[in-house]
Amino acid sequence: MSNRMNGPSLNRRSFLKASAALGGGLIVSLGPLSTGPLGATDFAPNGFIRIDRRGLVTLVMPQVEMGQGIYTAQAMLIAEELDVSLEEVKIEHAPVNEALYGHPMLGRQMTGGSTSIRAFWTPLRTAGATARLLLMQAAASEWKVDVAACKTEQGFVLNPDGRTRRAYGELVDMAASMPIPPADTITLKQPADFRLLGTSAKRLDTRSKTNGALIYGIDASPAGMKFAAIAIAPVLxxxxxxxxxxxxLAIKGVKQVVITEDSMAVVADHTGAAKKGLKAAGIAWEDGANGTVSQADILRQLDEQSQENGAVARSEGDVATALSSAAVTIDAVYQLPFLAHTAMEPMNCTVHVREDTCELWVGTQNMSAAKQAAAAVTGLQPEKIIINNHIVGGGFGRRLEADGIAHAVKIARQVQGPVKVIWSREEDIQHGYYRPYYYDRISGGIDQDGRPIAWSHRVSGSSIFARIAPAVMQNGVDPDGVEGAAHPPYKLPTIHVEFKQVEPPGVLTSWWRGVGPSHNIFVVESFIDELAAAAKTDPVDYRKRLLSENPRALAVLELAAEKAGWGKTLPERQGRGVAVQFAFGTYLAMIADVSVATDGTVRVPRIVTAVDCGLTVNPDTIAAQMEGGALYGLTAALYGAITFAQGRVEQNNFDTYLPLRIDEAPHVETHIVRSVEAPGGIGEAATSAVFPAVTNAIFAATGRRVRTLPINPEELKA
Known part of the structure; x- marks a missing residue:
């Protein structure tokens, strides 16, 4: 799974530049036969198509696979325009080079934000179409016919005479010598002509996952590798x-004890010895300034600062006047906790520090940050950092951060040869970058007919952009922090939305599976439900009235309601809840069926989603992301909360930070709206919607409103 560019060196004539893609950075290579990675000593591209003399197509992937199916989806983009079968496309990791592989939407070489299809929909299709045109031009030149009369089919160029054809592999040498086609000659297929996009294609990585051939970061095993167990200071x-x-050192197999400024590790011949040595070491810690931080301190700070004015994200109309004239007003405080990521693959990194290089074997969402972290620790120039990136066993935003890599490199600097550093589940949960705790104040008013005439929402919580990309902040507003709040899908004549940055002591915050929307959709959709109840109107009907000018949102709502059987009578203490959202470029409606036992236990047997994510690539991937996202969010809604005492995270494993069990998992139905709009993101959408869909269903079942997550069964007892 190494992505080092160790193949033969090729000169510039071996590359055909498709300047229309990725702002002039995407290169289509049609070089000679090569079974290894493409050499790139002159320059490296943002993305490759390589076709060898056998006709095998290699896509050098600009994004990281972490279970979301992007290897298959992006290969489908290439295969569609190149006119080859998906089975003929092979995947290689992209090398580390931010200047050439920087994400066109995010600006760094990283994977996140449900953007992999949105960002590369046009660039990768353009690359495929460019390669296809070059192959057609090569064949047309040989046959001395007009290229416009030629066609392609499943890896062949067809002669207009209807009798002759040439395989792509037979044409690569000639195609590689041809001039670059002008951008205005590259024609992408229209959706009506798609033969692959929009179909349920089998994932390319399924076989290697099921037979164990796929190598994750935690599986890396360079020669001479030792194993390290790490303990990190329990207080930030x-x-x-x-x-x-x-x-x-008395433990058999232990070779070395390594101490850094904030951690301690035991290096051994195998993981068992390393863990035993770590336990025997009896390490004592100095807590520092954050040793007295408690959950009560954090909540007190949020409560106090949330009462202060924030930075204005949106303001239309006079909210104060509208509230004073409302027939009914509602004031509410919503709270959402810190959340950990708990990916199946715990944090890990294998490192070999030599005198003049530092080599890493790791699965990361952020290649740029990984290289920077290793360079900062070692003092080496970035070009001396070699990263072998691997498929990731779950990211959810946690692997956008490079702290695990920094810890591993600090340890490896003191070890001869490569060393694999694996975090225990306890270290993984207790030393995370958590989804921020949000404390939102919201007020609304309705008129005599129940229509909303005033809406005021102040989002209070940590700003991730303020830490990692301050330039993104807009007059004190974190755009991610207000996504889903500043521009809800409904027609609201008077609206005022603020963002109040509140940074809790002793806590690191970062991306989760949806950050701003993962809390704002809960607040907005819960409060819309509160207004509907005050207006004594059915929640779906109430939303329909407010979506009259938003046809895509209205369409997913109507489809979800139809498929869920909205309006049918349910038994006592059972309810149905609805949520509608526009986030990550996708419209989604979700309806959850919920039962609440007399002891307050909540069960969710069924979830129905209707999604309009624009033009689709693989419907099976969309359904899988709806299922996985809904279950991930449902886990958090029912159980998820990271809390602090004496500066320490109180949860440490799956007995105290509970996962959803298989017998609790609902049946998730997904209905996709056919659309010709630009593609939207799908990986995080369902996670955001499930919170309010479930809590609104709880209100329907019990008459009790849930404003603080996770759901507390004690408050729902009969």
Missing amino acids: GGKPISVNQAAA
Whole structure:
């Protein structure tokens, strides 16, 4: 799974530049036969198509696969325009080069934000179409016919005489010598002509996953590798003050004890010995300034600062006057907790630090940050950092951060040869970058007919952009922090939305599976439900009235309601809840069926989703993301909460940070709206919608409104 460019060196004549793609950076290579990665000593492209003399197409992937199906989806984009079968496309990881592989929407070499299809829909199709045209031109030149009269089919160029054809592999040498087609000669297929896009294609990585051939970061095993178990200061800013090295070294197989400014590791011949040595070391810590931080401190700070004015994200109309004239007003406070990521594959990184290079084997969502972190720790120039990126066993935003890589490199600097650093599940949960705690104040008013005439919403919480990309902040507003709040899909004549940045002490915050929308959709859709109840109107009917000028949102709502059987009578303590959202470029409606037992236990047997994500690539992937996203969000809604005491995270494994069990998993139905709009994102959409769909269903079942997550069964007892 190495992505080092160790193949033969090719000169510029081996590359055919498709300047229309990725702002002039995407290169289509049609070089000679090569079974290894494409050499790139002159320059490296943003993305490759390579076709060898056998006709095998290689796509050098600009994005990272972490379970979302992007290897298959992006290969489908290439295969559609190149006119080859999906089975003829092979995938290779892109090399680390931000200047050439920087994400066109995010600006760095990274994968996240449900953007992999949105960002590469046009560039990769353009690359495929360019390669196809060059192959047609090569064949037309040989046959001395007009290229416009030629056609392609499943890896062949067809002669207009109807009798002759040439395989792509037979044409690559001639195609590689041809001039670059002008951008205005590259014609992409119209949706009506798609033969592959929009069909349910089998995933390219299924076989290697099921037979164990696929290598994750945690599986990397360079020659001579040792194993390290790590313990990180339990309080942010803490440091180790005493370690019983003799006890650790007395464990059979233990080779070394490594101490850094904020961690301690035991290096051994195998993981078992490393873990035993770590336990024997009896490490003591100095907590530092954050050693007294408690959950009560954090909530007190949020409560106090949320009462102060924030930065204005949107303001239309006079909200104060509208509220004063409303027939009914509602004021509410909504709270959502810190959340951990708990990916199946815990944090890990294998590192070999040499005198003049640092080589990493890791699965990361952020190649740019990984290289920067390793360079900062070692003092080496970035070009001396070699990253072998691997498929990722779940990211959810956690692997956008490079702290795990930094810890591993610090340890590896003190170890001869490669060392694999694997975090225990306890370290993984207790040393995360958590989804921020949000504390929202919202007020609304309706007139005599129940229509909303005033809407005021203040979002209070940590800003991730303020930490990692301050330039993105707009007059004090974190755009991600207000996504889903500043521009809800409904017609609201008077609206005022603010963002109040509140940074809690002793806590690191970062991306989760949807950050702003994962809390704002809960607040907005819950409050819309509150207004509907105050207006004594059915929640779906109420939303329909407010979506009269938003046809795509209205369409998904009507489809979900129809498929869910909205309006049918349910037994006592059972309810149906609805949520509508526009986030990540996608329209989604979700309806959840919920039952609440007399002891307050919540069960969700069925979830129905209707989604309009624009033009689709693989419907099976969309359904899978709806299912996975809904279950991920439902886990958080029912159980998810990271809390602090004496500066320490109180949860440490799956007995205290509960996952959804298989017998609790609902049946998830997905209905896709056929659309010709630009593609939207899908990986995070369902996670955001499930919170309010479930809590609104709880209100329908019990008459009790849930404004604080996770759901507390004690408050729902009969």
